[in-house]
Amino acid sequence: MTDISISQVVTNAVKDFRQTVPECVAAGVVDMSTGMLLAVDTVDSHPSEVLDLLAAATFDMFQGRNVVMIEDIFKKRRGIQTAQHYFRELLVNSENLIHLFLRSTVADDMVAVVVCRRSANVGMVFAQARTVLRGLDAELGR
Structure with missing residues (x-):
């Protein structure tokens, strides 16, 4: 088996989301470390401003200041000691x-978005x- 790039792994996953998830009209993957949309697949085109805002x-939603504070409180109360x-x-x-x-459970900075x-x-x-x-996590974990 040949190794494929992370970019291709993400692109393949986005296509899989679109084809597999019921009534899916759009799918994408956001890199939380850069705030960039790594790949997207939609049934129709969306303006780039909308896609940038999605990222x-x-x-x-996942790493805003207040959200991180809530996560920290929950982790502290439950005795969870992880980053x-x-x-x-x-x-x-x-x-x-x-x-x-x-x-993603393998790449904590990667979030898939599915719209149905x-x-x-x-x-x-x-x-x-x-x-x-x-499947995406399995590929990323190699």
């Missing part, structure tokens, strides 16, 4: 869409997205 919003972030998944429902954000129509079964969205994320 920034993802950062704020790893406490929040792993976030679900945001909008008027027409489900937005699922999943932090509201008509999708949320349980299946979680199950399929987690399956793809496990």
Whole structure:
């Protein structure tokens, strides 16, 4: 088997999210260390400003100052002594869409974003997205 670049691994994962997760209309991966969207795949094109804001919003939701303070309190109260972030998944429902954000377990600075129509079964969205994320984590962990 040949080694592939991290860029290609991420691109492949984003395509897998789009193809595997029910009623998925967009998927991407955000690098929290740079605040950049590493890869994206959508059913239609989105303005670059929207995609840039998605990366920034993802950062704020997972690593904003107040969020990190809440994580630190939870970790302290539960006796957790790790630098790893406490929040792993976030679900945001909008008027027409489900937005699922999943932090990689191998690369703590990598967050996958999956956007599906509201008509999708949320349980299946979680199950399929987690399956793809496990594949991404396996590739990143090599």
